[in-house]
Amino acid sequence: MTRTVYVNGDYLPEHEAKVSVFDRGFLMADGVYEVTSVLGGKLIDFEGHAKRLERSLHELQIRKPMEDAALLEIHRELVARNEIEDGMIYLQVTRGAPGDRDFAFPPAETEPTVVLFTQAKPGLAESPAAKTGIRIISIPDIRWGRRDIKTVQLLYPSMGKMMAKAAGVDDAWMVEDDHVTEGTSNNAYIVKGNTIVTRHLGTEILHGITRAAVLRFAQEAQMKVEERAFTIEEAKQADEAFITSASTFVMPVVEIDGMTLGDGAPGPVASRLREIYIEESRRAAL
Template sequence: MRTVYVNGEYLPETEARISIFDRGFLMADGVYEVTSVLDGKLIDFDGHAVRLSRSLNELEMKNPISKEDLLEVHRELVRLNEIDEGLVYLQITRGSDGDRDFAFPAPETEPTIVLFTQNKPGLADSPAAKKGAKVISIEDIRWGRRDIKTVQLLYPSMGKMMAKKAGCDDAWMVEDGFVTEGTSNNAYIVKGNKIITRALSNEILHGITRAAVLRFAREAQMEVEERNFTIDEAKQADEAFTTSASAFVMPVVEIDGVALGDGTPGRVAPRLREIYLDEMRKAAV
């Protein structure tokens, strides 16, 4: 049985409780982060902590825990649950003042903070990464502040299910003719020696893995162009991939039924995955 963390307490998962009036439950009024664990250590914890703080600030939500204490909670949960490879999920909501109201509760209302682990043996050596993912395109109808990592994930969840019903792995969302991102990842195409991905804005999540991968790509003398691209351009690309904290760098081998290259992972994505895993393992805490 997992040990989880709820509002300052380590508890068996069966004893964890939050209020039915919690605004995360009623209003999706909360933010989250997912940090990977490799070799029992946290990958890019600082990046996730910085983005968490930004998300909270954008929503004018109190941060109930210091970065140092948050790191200690992550490490303790990894220890208690004996996680070698896996994930630590963190969620902070605006809490509850004992009833339901559209207006924010009084400022003194304490946020709710929850963390739990997921054990994922083989996370780094994923068979899916060797095979590559197939994606479909869907219309992006989410709200306009995707840069805030909120818990309102209904449409991305529906998009993932649309992909599964089509016999694929994921969906890339399209707005005004251009790809925004995947349901739970940032999206990239490769043409020649150039990596192309949408620039940061309110329209996409500022991926922590994205930032690291682009940094490593530039250090490896790969050309990076941050601009919009269409699904049609993606179908004509030499290869494509996604990045996320839970899947690292994932090659994409098919878009809307069109195979990229010979339909297997190309040269760039596997190399970036290798570099990312090597470098992040060295820097893990």
């Protein structure tokens, strides 16, 4: 079945979807994006993603293309048209194509480019990796300084995933000034005793929507949470580790730079948080 995608107000077969070669997202990586998961045909954490989208647009001085209600309707329409039961919806907003290539920003009232498409992921919540855990390596973090903005500048995270693949593992954590910032496409956590440790919010990391939900659920479950930077060496000595993202939910980490954590199996904290997150997200889905 050919996917239906959304481009600037139109629902189109994917092979007919086009944007201008002068679009600043293409020429300058001048745009932002969000990925919203779908479970059982319903959207997970849509409100959080919409709020973060608005913040990213504001930080880059890109005009918000529509109100949240209209954006929600597009998401729902794509889920229906593409018969998505489990999967994801990718949303990208760029500054648009105001004219010829120029480093200078066009006027703020320039019409942005809006693109959405779906990706079917049957059994998204039943990932086999959640039962075995994933292995990661550490790499230097050499990205720009505003990682709190969810831009389409994803070349280095893509390179990081390829470094992990070349090393025969699943993913990578990025390290700056001897401390872990985040994963290539996820937030990073360790567990020491009864305490969950994850880096504090700032411009160094993306303010994860799944991160916010998981930390809230952890505190409601009487788990202790400590928001601070931690080193790779500290992570190697941890009892557990895990990552969170919209597409992986809560995913246990069982090996860091070749060192096995605990007994090499997903730990009880990460496993329990995954159960809680999926259960609560299904219940609150739109």
